[in-house]
Amino acid sequence: EIVLTQSPATLSLSPGERATLSCRASQSVSSYLAWYQQKPGQAPRLLIYDASNRATGIPARFSGSGSGTDFTLTISSLEPEDFAVYYCQQRSNWPVYTFGQGTKLEIK
């Protein structure tokens, strides 16, 4: 099983700041990594697929990078609505998907 480890567990920032979230895979997942945003009581919302491609309707302030085992989600300038939990997910080992444990982005 491919294990995804996200860091940090919690990130405290202020609106307007830059957020950098990390996801590390236990083995290479090539570029088959996605990022989701989840708010309380809602389903996960796809932000990035295949490491660096923004999903439909996702603002340009969200960007993804990386390949192999190390990936980053960057939010260039935080908006109030961006404070949520973020998950990474691999589909390299399709169809056995795995998810990271999540990073909570909270208002400082």
Next chain:
Amino acid sequence: QVQLVESGGGLVKPGGSLRLSCAASGFTFSDYYMSWIRQAPGKGLEWVSYISSSGSTIYYADSVKGRFTISRDNAKNSLYLQMNSLRAEDTAVYYCARDPGGLSSSWGQGTLVTVSS
């Protein structure tokens, strides 16, 4: 637009059974493989099961193998999850998802299953 609507969740006693449904609309259901993914209260996401577009290929997570059965009815645009021998640790919101993490990814809003005496 793509829509996935889960139903069938509820409260069930340990050892009991429940059948979840997922109604798909807005796309050609028979063209897509589908998965069930769950999220225990306050926890992260866990993939549960996969079914190919025709239904001929199926996979399960080890945690549910032998207890859960995934199926689909392409004529009814519906996905199902039959859950037997339920345990407290199966308590979660269950999501149906198309192509999780891919270009055509789409998730439903989820249905809550609570296993408790």
